[in-house]
Amino acid sequence: MAVTGDTVVWVGQDGPGRALHPGAQVVDLDGAFVAPGFVDAHVHATATGLHLTGLDLTGVRGAADLLAAVRAAVRPGEVLIAHGWDESSWTDPRLPSRADLDDAVGGTPVYLSRVDVHSALVSTALVDLAPEARDAEGWSPEGPLARDAHHRVRTAMQAAITGEQRRRAQDAFLRRAAERGIVSVHECAGPDISGEADLADLLALAAEPGRPEVTGYWGETGAVDLARRHGLRGLAGDLFVDGALGSHTAALRDPYTDHPTSTGARYLDADAIAAHVVTCTEAGLQAGFHVIGDAGVTEVVRGFQLAEKAVGRRALTGAKHRLEHLEMVDPAQAELLAGWAVTGSMQPQFDALWGGADGMYATRLGERAAALNPFATLAANGVLLAFGSDSPVTSLDPWASVRAAVHHHTPGSGLSARAAFNAHTRGGHRAAGVNDGITGSLVPGAPAHYAIWDAAELVVAASDSRVQRWSTDPRSRVPALPPLDPGIPLPACLRTVRAGQVLYDAFTSAA
Structure with missing residues (x-):
């Protein structure tokens, strides 16, 4: 691969590459591999x-x-x-x-x-x-x-929190993201999450050279002026329709299995959801909501139906709105969301942590738990998926998220490795409005957003005949992926590059 400035200009075999680019600075990977940089579509x-x-x-x-x-x-x-x-x-x-x-x-x-x-x-x-x-x-x-x-x-x-505490924390976050091969994050801020000053400080820090990109979201209704003041992508992210399953605050149709007197909490109704979607659509901003429980998802779908009546389907789909978490969604709802071009911003490590017959989901929901985080259903219905961590809820570890999406606790709900990788790379760029068809892939003309990964331990692991080897269609623009079986060491990042600029570099010392 050859990079000039901030752009990939050539991809092919080594010999022709050296002949076509004499005098170029050459980085010998020595067995390491290159892949598009990750996007974390939901962080704090x-x-x-x-x-x-x-x-x-x-x-x-x-x-x-x-x-x-x-x-x-x-x-x-x-x-x-x-x-x-x-x-x-x-x-x-x-x-x-x-x-x-x-x-x-x-x-x-x-x-x-x-x-x-x-x-x-x-x-x-x-x-x-x-x-x-x-x-x-x-x-x-x-x-x-x-x-x-x-x-x-x-x-x-x-x-x-003092200003110095905040800067240390934000610096630590951006450094950790770069160390994990992440070139871009979506910050889900809001008045109930972090505050306007916190978001402004983060955007300013991320604008310094050598930082991952930060796409800002603010979870508040009616805050169009604030969004424009800070150049935000939208009034989305953690604008709460409901809460969380672990805290018994996600809005459910039927009571919690382990708390039979509660159906959780709902903070916005369909009318308020519709009004926000209409406001954002007309302002050219992305709308979005935090929604987890099935009663919350039902309310969101009703809200989008009302919004469509107000602005029309063409305007609604053109705005590319998004939903965060979206854990309890059924196939009929998935089809409707796809029709409105709504992105599902989801966190596969939720299932890894809390799924399964003995997990927290089963404790809270009983048999309903098996239907949570239905990545395959959403993808089959045409919903764009963008994966993230919801850090600090789960760790900044995108390969772990890809593995979790593949090895879902519920058979049939997971994705192929290629689809999961796409959701954590190109899907994140598309969710933030980058729809050029090449960003997040390594082809000539694409922005040089990539990471170099140590494959030494993976080669040893892959020698085991029991380990599944991933292969991909070359037309997908996705590299052959490493083994992702449970228990296999995940790749270690050696270098992270965004737009041709090195964000993190351990490659020299590791070589």
Whole structure:
């Protein structure tokens, strides 16, 4: 492959390539392989960076472990922010009370988000910074806060973060993305997520040389002026129609199996959804919503039907709106969404973490769990898929996401390796409005967005006759992919390049 400036100019065999480009700087891959750079279509940069640079709760296995980890991490004068606890994986799912947490941290404001980031354990000192949370929906005097009470304490937590803390976190996030072969991310910001200043700082930092691209989204209705002020792609991302299954806040038609008095929470109805879609369509912005539960998806579909009556199908499909997560969708709904050219921005690692007969999905939903994250159904109906991590909910690990999409817990719901790889590369570019047909592939004329991957361990793994070898149609513009079987080491990134500019480089030291 030959690159001039920011563009791929030639792809072919080595001998002719050297003859056609005499004097070019040559990088001998020495067994490594090149593939299009990944796009992560749903991230939360500052929250991920705080997770990377701070306390990680994904490994705790009970209330005592959590309290001990928090007690050791408290620093006087600083709000303590940590993420990742998941009681559904604990032997004893009992959570520490607020009194237990206060005893561990004293007067320190503490915010400990659940793995799905839709509820949090908080200290009294943090509640005191948002006293209105005590009168909000989702308030608990002892347990985790959810719904509006959670949003209010999270806003107070964000206000307590210093500018230097934020920059360190965002820098850590962008560096980690580049280290994982990611050339572009979609930041899903909003008033209940991060704040306008946080988004502005991230966009400014990403504009510096040597950074992955950040496509900005803001999850708020009526914020057209804000979107234009910051050059955002749309008023989309985490504009909440409902919550999350783990926190019992995703909106369901029938009650939760393990919480039979609850059907979750719905924050927007069809009329509000339609009004937002119409506003964005007419403003030339992408609309989008966070939606997970089947009742939430039903409301979204109704909203799009109303929007179509207002603006017409041609305008609606031309706007290329999107939905985040879209976990409980049936074939009839998938067909309708495809007809409106709606993108499904989805996270395959959700199934890897919570799918299966013994997973959190089954605990929450019983037999309904098998129908979650139906990638194959959506793809078969023509829905464009764009894969991401929802980091810090799952890790910035695109090869793990591709593998999860292939090895879905429910037979028939997964994708081929080629389709999954496309969804994490070209699909992400298309979801952000890049529809030139070549971005995200390695062909002459395409932007030079690519990553070089260490294949040494993969060669050893592939020598095992039991390992499935992937092959692709050359017309797909997708390279032959590495083995993705469970237990096989995933590729390690050696270099990440966006528009011909190196973002991350470990190739020289690894060679």
